[in-house]
Amino acid sequence: MAQVVAVTGNEAVANALRQVNPDVCAVYPITPQTEMMQRFANFVSNGNVKTELILVESEHSSMSACVGASAAGGRVVTATSSQGLALMYEILYIASGTRLPIIMPVVNRALSAPLNIHGDHSDAMGARDTGWIQLWSENAQEAYDNTIQAFRIAEHMDIRLPAMVCLDGFIISHSIERIEYLEDEEVKKFVGEFKPLNPLLDIGHPVSYGPLILTDYYMEYRKAQDEIASKVSGIVLKVAADFEKMSGRKYGLFETYRLDDAEIGLIILNSAAGTSKDVVDEFRDRGIKAGLLKPRLYRPFPFMETGEALKHLKAVCVLDRADAFGGSYGPVFLDIATSLYPYKEKPVLINKIYGLGGRDYLPEHAELVLSELAGIAKTGSVRSYKEYIGVRE
């Protein structure tokens, strides 16, 4: 029987981690992740989990210790935000290149400078090409569900890659929502026993991790990593199907909302998708065929499936809660544009940057964007391909 509770996003993810009961957790405090790990530390102090905590002196060391612990041969978690993720950057590549299934909730927060502790996606976007799987979450329920599924995906023997579960700082991490918890036993059964692969602790079979590979074979290893990435979406769908059987909640590579017959559409990650769906409904009520696509598996990005889902639209706006400086457009825009590139007939694409540093994303912002898209769909003329919205002029 599912238990219905009112909890913060941080609390929900901490509870998912308790239910999974990892062997080792190395972690360092940072706003807005801190509450999640405080809650998890409480589980440790009260014997609710078997987990050994490593309370490191920096995020660089938390990811470094996770690499050691994971290679040793057990289930490993950490969590971070913003500057902490940036400090881990070097070791993120080592975790994925070494094929270690470490799970890391990332409570999305802006990057400094200027210093800001509130929610935006700059942190995880900066780590989008590190070889980690990224699952993004609209609300506390999705963050909880994604966390549980992430273990099955990352630890799959065909993949063995680390995974981040992204949720919006404060907006989700610190807001109380109604969510449904699975039973402890159900989660335990769903994630299963951890299966070590070439563990360091198997002293009878000594292995060397982290070799030097020069011009002769480095490229072959990189190609192999790329080939593994291409298997991820299939596993994500299989795990989602199993999860649906257990929970009744359906997950895919992305969520489409009233998109099948839509003419205009929004692409938007995480919490702002909820606000946008309400406004899509209002436009539908007015007879305007609006829809929405919310990416879930953002890395590896399912280009083919996304392009296929969007190609019939007339005009699409990609809303980015991060900018890619010097890249002309926001990061999600670049991926959506790539996914549509192969099609002869494709929608007009525009890009809006919103909500940086925790700036509110309001229904009127979605309204303005959808109205603009309706105009583009009608006239084909575009006023501006990229602009910041909800910003002082």
Added chain:
Amino acid sequence: MAKALTLKELSKKEVLISPGHRMCAGCGAPTVVKMVLLASDYPIIAANATGCLEVSTCISDYTAWKIPWIHNAFENAAATISGVETMYRSLKKQGKIDKEIKFIAFGGDGGTYDIGIQSLSGAMERGHDMLYICYDNEAYMNTGIQRSSATPYGADTTTRPAGSVVPGKTEQRKNLTKIMAAHNIPFAAQASPSHWSDLVKKVRKALDITGPKFMNIISPCNRGWRSRTDDSILLSRLAVETCFWPLYEIENGITKITVKPKEKKPVIDFLKPQGRFKHLFKPENEALLAGIQADIDREWERLQKEEACFAS
């Protein structure tokens, strides 16, 4: 307490770093690693900071390591082994593993004194059951002899070359062994491959102590020290005999000098055979040499007083 091993007994043990690795001829580091691994009666899992030792011992698809070994990055060998050790504790507690295993991290002076000191300090403070071994060759040798905070005063390096106005390194080296001892860990020591018996004894003692341990082992580099290929044991012995590298241990806060030179030799005996100090022997640098000797005398004096404090 593990009993002391004789040379005969050591010679019968399996060497756990195999020949065929690609360290330079005459390098001190593989000798140090060989002695450390021979010293242990326990199975060892090792972490290795990026550096000469790491790049030369595991070039895919070959490895010189006959024990489980992990290289992560340059500055995080201590954090990495702390993760391995914690997983061991977790699985042992859960009854999934029952063997007694010991954990060692190896790092050069760059990866230990400089870029890795935060990770090392954190791991020592957290109390992991691990031994960190710094093989100190006194500069960034892997990248080509750049100055580190372990480089001694006056040494010629590629980033602080001795020139017409700069006489090599103009700062003192950091006393990392003291810094580690200040973490109040149960065991911190200095060793030298020239004094194998002392080195082996210290490793055996360290591995029998539960908790974080640190050993700083001088490791001559003929490329960087500009010395003869076959002089690494000679130079590490001179480092000890001149008190440039005193052999001591601090066990539970009590300092003990483990090897006292019968006759303290002048530091120039250690400096002279090394090309990196050649410029110091020019007449105009006489004062610098005198300064180096004075620094060594002062530190040796201080160390003896420190030991005397605890003498019963």
